[in-house]
Amino acid sequence: xxxxxxxxxxxxxxxxxxxxxxxxxxxxxxxxxxxxxxxxxxxxxxxxxxxxxxxxxxxxxxxxxxxxxxxxxxxxxxxxxxxxxxxxxxxxxxxxxxxxxxxxxxxxxxxxxxxxxxxxxxxxxxxxxxxxxxxxxxxxxxxxxxxxxxxxxxxxxxxxxxxxxxxxxxxxxxxxxxxxxxxxxxxxxxxxxxxxxxxxxxxxxxxxxxxxxxxxxxxx
Amino acid sequence: xxxxxxxxxxxxxxxxxxxxxxxxxxxxxxxxxxxxxxxxxxxxxxxxxxxxxxxxxxxxxxxxxxxxxxxxxxxxxxxxxxxxxxxxxxxxxxxxxxxxxxxxxxxxxxxxxxxxxxxxxxxxxxxxxxxxxxxxxxxxxxxxxxxxxxxxxxxxxxxxxxxxxxxxxxxxxxxxxxxxxxxxxxxxxxxxxxxxxxxxxxxxxxxxxxxxxxxxxxxxxxxxxxxxxxxxxxxxxxxxxxxxxxxxxxxxxxxxxxxxxxxxxxxxxxxxxxxxxxxxxxxxxxxxxxxxxxxxxxxxxxxxxxxxxxxxxxxxxxxxxxxxxxxxxxxxxxxxxxxxxxxxxxxxxxxxxxxxxxxxxxxxxxxxxxxxxxxxxxxxxxxxxxxxxxxxxxxxxxxxxxxxxxxxxxxxxxxxxxxxxxxxxxxxxxxxxxxxxxxxxxxxxxxxxxxxxxxxxxxxxxxxxxxxxxxxxxxxxxxxxx
Numbered sequence: 001x002x003x004x005x006x007x008x009x010x011x012x013x014x015x016x017x018x019x020x021x022x023x024x025x026x027x028x029x030x031x032x033x034x035x036x037x038x039x040x041x042x043x044x045x046x047x048x049x050x051x052x053x054x055x056x057x058x059x060x061x062x063x064x065x066x067x068x069x070x071x072x073x074x075x076x077x078x079x080x081x082x083x084x085x086x087x088x089x090x091x092x093x094x095x096x097x098x099x100x101x102x103x104x105x106x107x108x109x110x111x112x113x114x115x116x117x118x119x120x121x122x123x124x125x126x127x128x129x130x131x132x133x134x135x136x137x138x139x140x141x142x143x144x145x146x147x148x149x150x151x152x153x154x155x156x157x158x159x160x161x162x163x164x165x166x167x168x169x170x171x172x173x174x175x176x177x178x179x180x181x182x183x184x185x186x187x188x189x190x191x192x193x194x195x196x197x198x199x200x201x202x203x204x205x206x207x208x209x210x211x212x213x214x215x216x217x218x219x220x
Numbered sequence: 221x222x223x224x225x226x227x228x229x230x231x232x233x234x235x236x237x238x239x240x241x242x243x244x245x246x247x248x249x250x251x252x253x254x255x256x257x258x259x260x261x262x263x264x265x266x267x268x269x270x271x272x273x274x275x276x277x278x279x280x281x282x283x284x285x286x287x288x289x290x291x292x293x294x295x296x297x298x299x300x301x302x303x304x305x306x307x308x309x310x311x312x313x314x315x316x317x318x319x320x321x322x323x324x325x326x327x328x329x330x331x332x333x334x335x336x337x338x339x340x341x342x343x344x345x346x347x348x349x350x351x352x353x354x355x356x357x358x359x360x361x362x363x364x365x366x367x368x369x370x371x372x373x374x375x376x377x378x379x380x381x382x383x384x385x386x387x388x389x390x391x392x393x394x395x396x397x398x399x400x401x402x403x404x405x406x407x408x409x410x411x412x413x414x415x416x417x418x419x420x421x422x423x424x425x426x427x428x429x430x431x432x433x434x435x436x437x438x439x440x441x442x443x444x445x446x447x448x449x450x451x452x453x454x455x456x457x458x459x460x461x462x463x464x465x466x467x468x469x470x471x472x473x474x475x476x477x478x479x480x481x482x483x484x485x486x487x488x489x490x491x492x493x494x495x496x497x498x499x500x501x502x503x504x505x506x507x508x509x510x511x512x513x514x515x516x517x518x519x520x521x522x523x524x525x526x527x528x529x530x531x532x533x534x535x536x537x538x539x540x541x542x543x544x545x546x547x548x549x550x551x552x553x554x555x556x557x558x559x560x561x562x563x564x565x566x567x568x569x570x571x572x573x574x575x576x577x578x579x580x581x582x583x584x585x586x587x588x589x590x591x592x593x594x595x596x597x598x599x600x601x602x603x604x605x606x607x608x609x610x611x612x613x614x615x616x617x618x619x620x621x622x623x624x625x626x627x628x629x630x631x632x633x634x635x636x637x638x639x640x641x642x643x644x645x646x647x648x649x650x651x652x653x654x655x656x657x658x659x660x661x662x663x664x665x666x667x668x669x670x671x672x673x674x675x676x677x678x679x680x681x682x683x684x685x686x687x688x689x690x691x692x693x694x695x696x697x698x699x700x701x702x
Contacts, residue, residue, distance in 0.1 A: 036386065097240070097288055098291065100330060100383045102383070105385060106386060108330070110332070155332075157333070158333025158334060158336055159333065160333025160384075
C-alpha cells in the first residue's frame with residue numbers, strides 16, 4: 001500500500017517551565033497530542049514516533065514564560081495519501097450510492113457510485129449487500145472485504161479520503177493478488193457453463209484461501 | 221419535485237432510486253441557476269407545526285430522497301438546504317420523520333469529512349428540548365418522546381462512529397461546547413446530562429466516557445458555587461447549629477480582614493434566595509441522575525473504572541473549589557457503593573495529595589479536610605481501616621510537625637480519635653473549629669499558630685461534616701445518600 005513513509009526528523013519541542021522536572025513525559029505528551037492529525041511540516045498524518053534527545057542541555061527562550069527548547073532526533077511514521085496513490089482499506093458499509101471504507105483503522109474513505117467502474121454491479125444476495133463483478137463472479141466486494149482503490153482527494157482536516165474504483169487494477173485485494181496462473185485459469189473458464197469439475201474447483205478454492213491468508217498477513 | 225408534489229397520493233409507487241434521481245436533478249440544477257425544485261424541497265423542510273399525514277408523507281419522502289443524494293450536496297451552493305437540515309429539531313416531529321431525518325443526517329455525515337462536525341452538532345443540539353416542549357416533558361407522553369429521541373440520537377452517533385473512526389473525538393468536543401449553562405431551564409440541563417450519561421454507559425463509553433464524567437462534575441460544581449451558604453441557612457432557621465453558622469457567615473463577608481467582627485452582617489435579598497433555590501433544584505435533580513448512574517455502573521461491574529475518572533475529575537474540580545457544598549457527595553456515594561475498592565482508593569489519593577510536595581498548599585489543605593470528614597462520616601469503612609489510616613497520618617505528622625499542614629492534621633487527629641468512628645452525633649462545632657482553621661489560613665496569609673486557634677470561628681467549611689446541614693435541605697438526597 002502506498003501512502004506510508006518513515007521520516008527521520010530533527011525536532012525542537014518547546015516545553016513550559018513547569019514541566020522541567022519531567023521533561024521526557026512532557027515531550028511524549030507533546031508528540032502524543034500530534035498523533036492522528038495532519039501536520040503541514042511533516043506533510044502527513046503522524047501515526048507513530050520514536051524520539052530521543054541528543055543533548056542533555058536545552059535552550060531557554062527569553063520572554064514572560066521562559067519556555068525551554070529540547071532538541072530531539074525522531075523517527076516518524078507518516079500517512080500521506082496523495083491523488084492517484086493506491087490505498088487499501090476494509091469495507092464497512094455498502095450502499096447503492098456509496099461504499100464506505102476504513103483505512104488503517106482511523107481514516108474514513110468513501111467511493112461514490114460514479115467512481116465505481118461499470119464492471120461492478122450492486123446486488124443484494126441472501127440479504128447481504130455485495131458489489132459483484134460482471135466479468136468474474138469470484139470478484140466480489142462485500143462488507144469486510146479489503147479493497148484496493150485509488151485516491152481522488154484527501155481532506156487534511158478531517159482525514160477523509162475520497163476514492164475511486166475506476167482504474168482496472170483496483171478492487172478486492174484477495175482477488176487482485178491471486179497468483180497469475182489462477183487468474184488466467186479463471187479467465188479460461190469465463191465462457192464455460194456453470195457445471196465445472198467439482199474436484200478442480202475445490203482445489204482452486206483451497207489455493208484462493210491460502211493466498212487470501214498470505215495477502216492479509218502482508219498487510220499487517 | 222413539483223410534479224411529485226401534485227401526485228402525492230402516488231408517492232409509494234415511486235422507487236427509492238427514482239426519488240433520489242429527482243432530488244439529484246434538483247440539486248444539480250441549482251448549479252445551473254434553476255432553483256425551482258430546490259426551493260420546493262427546502263420549503264417543505266421548514267414546515268413543522270402540526271403536520272397532517274400528507275405533509276408527513278411528503279416530508280419523509282423528501283428526506284429519503286435527500287439521503288440517496290448526499291454526495292450531490294454542495295457546501296456552497298446548497299448552503300440553505302444544509303442549514304435547514306441542521307435547524308430541524310427532532311422534538312417537533314413524529315417517529316416517521318425522526319427516522320428519515322436521522323437517516324439523512326448519518327448519510328450526510330459519513331459521505332464527506334466536511335459534514336461530520338455539522339451533523340454531530342445537529343445531533344447534540346437535540347439533547348436540549350425546546351422551550352415550548354418543557355411543559356409537555358413533565359407528562360408521560362413527553363417522557364416517552366424524550367426516550368425516543370435520545371435513543372435515536374445515540375444510535376445515529378454510533379452509526380457515524382462506525383464509519384468515521386475519528387468522530388468520537390469530535391463528538392466529545394461538541395458535547396462540551398453545547399452543554400447548557402447554569403442559567404438554562406431545569407429540564408434542558410437535566411435532559412442533556414442524562415444524554416451525556418447515556419453516552420458514558422453506551423457503546424462509545426470507552427472513547428467518550430471520561431469526558432462525560434468530567435463534564436458532569438463541571439456541571440455539578442458550576443451549580444454548586446452558584447448557591448451561597450447564606451441561602452441554605454435561611455431555609456431552615458430553627459436548627460441549633462445554624463446560630464453559630466450565621467455568625468461565621470458574617471465573618472466570611474470580611475474575608476480579608478484579620479480581626480473578626482462580632483456583629484453578624486447579613487447580606488441577602490429576596491432575589492438572591494430565590495435564585496439560590498432555583499439553582500439548588502437543578503443541582504438536586506442532577507445529583508439524583510448522577511447517583512442513579514453510579515448505581516447502574518456498580519450493578520454492571522463498571523464502577524471501579526468509572527471511579528478512576530471520577531476521582532481525577534474530583535481532584536481537578538471539586539477539591540480546589542472554594543467551599544463546595546454538595547458536589548463532593550458524588551464521591552461519597554460512589555465510595556459507599558464499593559467501600560473496598562472505591563472507598564480505599566479515595567482515601568489513598570487524598571493521603572497522597574496531602575503528603576506530596578508537588579501539589580499547591582491549598583490543595584493539600586483541602587485534601588486533609590476532606591480526608592478527615594470522610595473518615596469521620598463514612599460508616600461503611602471498617603474501624604480497623606480507619607485506624608490504620610489515622611496511624612499513618614500520625615506518623616507523618618510526627619515527622620513534619622513544624623509544617624502548617626502538619627499542624628492541621630495534628631489538630632484534626634485527636635478529634636478523630638476522640639469521636640471514634642462509630643459515633644454519629646459529633647459535636648460539630650468542635651470539629652468545624654478545627655477544619656476551619658485550615659481555610660482561614662489559606663485566605664489570610666501567614667499566621668502564628670496562636671492566632672490560628674483564635675480565628676477558628678471563621679467561615680463554615682464545606683465538606684462531609686455538613687451532612688447534618690445537608691439532609692434537611694435536600695430531600696432527594698436524603699433518600700439516596702448514606
